[in-house]
């Protein structure tokens with residue numbers, strides 16, 4: 498791979514499903530890019546195709562037409578050049594946290610001792626060392642999300658996809674986990690594309706935000722979040738934040754066919 502491999506570019510991507518009854522068009526002509534080290538949000542109504550889109554980028558699904566590029570390299574069907582945090586955390590309940598986190602390395606063929614060492618180092622940075630021998634059911638929601646993210650970060654890919662990473666957390670845990678995630682993102686400088694329903698979350702975390710239409714999903718708006726970093730949770734009361742929130746709400750409302758007046 499070439500030097501600028503951690504940039505993600507999607508060009509005119511479309512995806513449909515053939516079901517026994519009909520053909521469902523899910524995504525139409527999606528154009529999107531995430532620069533190296535950028536944190537980009539994708540927001541859109543339920544069922545518009547956000548998860549299908551991330552599945553296409555990750556290689557879990559194959560797209561019909563269009564291009565997915567990592568740097569200058571087209572992603573070949575079925576090849577995985579990205580780490581992907583699924584909409585449910587994907588931790589295996591019968592494996593301890595340490596075994597869950599090191600799983601992708603084991604699958605890649607890294608020997609167990611080495612995989613464990615790397616996982617332990619990362620768990621320390623994610624504040625989970627004390628809990629490495631616990632099972633997922635013994636951790637809080639915030640800890641589970643941190644463990645799932647640790648696993649995503651352990652894989653040596655520069656591009657990370659996250660599908661609603663904080664949506665199942667209660668309001669307070671969500672705020673602290675988002676703040677913590679920003680610290681991790683700034684530390685590792687990965688290129689991140691994440692999906693969310695939560696407008697506040699998109700503004701608080703992202704450098705840029707794409708808005709998707711109802712199905713068949715297409716990009717209907719794009720906003721740059723010029724709120725300076727580091728961002729603290731109280732940024733949501735600033736006029737800059739509120740004005741961007743209004744614009745996003747407008748875009749989503751129009752898109753749903755509501756009268757915005």
Ligand SMILES: Nc1ncnc2c1ncn2[C@@H]1O[C@H](COP(=O)(O)OP(=O)(O)OP(=O)(O)O)[C@@H](O)[C@H]1O
Nearest residue numbers: 514516521523542543544545546547548549550712
């Ligand atoms: N394997 C499949 N076969 C047929 N249709 C599918 C398949 N997978 C997804 N779909 C359809 O694609 C559409 C988009 O689904 P997707 O899960 O991407 O939505 P989403 O935007 O992630 O929604 P949510 O915000 O609720 O998670 C839905 O109408 C869904 O029924």
Ligand SMILES: [Mg+2]
Nearest residue numbers: 547548584660
């Ligand atoms: Mg989804």
